[in-house]
Amino acid sequence: MPRRSEALDRATPAAIAVTALRILDEEGPQALSFRTLADRLDVSHATVQRRCTDLAGLLDLCTEHLAAQLPEIPAGTDWADATEQRFRALYRLLTAHPGLLVLRGGRPWLGRQLLARLVEPALADSVAAGMTVPEAITAYRRMYLLTLGSAAFVDHRDPAAATSASRAALAALDPEEFPVLAGALHEVLPALTDHEVYHGALRQLIEAARPAT
Numbered sequence: 001m002p003r004r005s006e007a008l009d010r011a012t013p014a015a016i017a018v019t020a021l022r023i024l025d026e027e028g029p030q031a032l033s034f035r036t037l038a039d040r041l042d043v044s045h046a047t048v049q050r051r052c053t054d055l056a057g058l059l060d061l062c063t064e065h066l067a068a069q070l071p072e073i074p075a076g077t078d079w080a081d082a083t084e085q086r087f088r089a090l091y092r093l094l095t096a097h098p099g100l101l102v103l104r105g106g107r108p109w110l111g112r113q114l115l116a117r118l119v120e121p122a123l124a125d126s127v128a129a130g131m132t133v134p135e136a137i138t139a140y141r142r143m144y145l146l147t148l149g150s151a152a153f154v155d156h157r158d159p160a161a162a163t164s165a166s167r168a169a170l171a172a173l174d175p176e177e178f179p180v181l182a183g184a185l186h187e188v189l190p191a192l193t194d195h196e197v198y199h200g201a202l203r204q205l206i207e208a209a210r211p212a213t
Helices: 006-010 013-027 034-041 045-052 055-067 079-095 098-104 112-128 133-153 159-171 179-183 185-192 195-209
Strands: none
Touching (some): 013 045, 045 055, 079 112, 179 185
């Protein structure tokens, strides 16, 4: 039998994903490379490349690793409650790793874990609750885009920095040209990093999509 590669044993998909996410979280998206990963894992650049081929494959490993953490909602859970739990969980995962969102950009996320833990059960629950398939897909898509956009817009791990940068930009505005923005900083700034803005919008979408009983 061929000998197992110790390097491949160290560079498992899970180890690569965890290490890549750690680099993204600690040093930012510009720091992530196959060479950096290889150094952290104490393997060769070629070993990492064998596991994920290219950057797209590496990002897929990371997103699938995160998707595996999404909750499995018990059968019989109220449709609205189940929907809110699923998308809140996705939002928490995404806001915890803003560097990953930067690198993924608009690339579709179609890994098996996401499809199995979020997309399929969300659609199945919606159809079981009385929606048609097109209605279920439209409702899902609206909530998914809200979640993705809300997580990507601000680095929620450092709200103080986001608020400081926004304050500096808004403070430089001409009050005559921008009376609301320049004159209501104390009201405008908190909403920029307030998670409740997302949660409230999600609940509104869920209520609007709730199937008639």
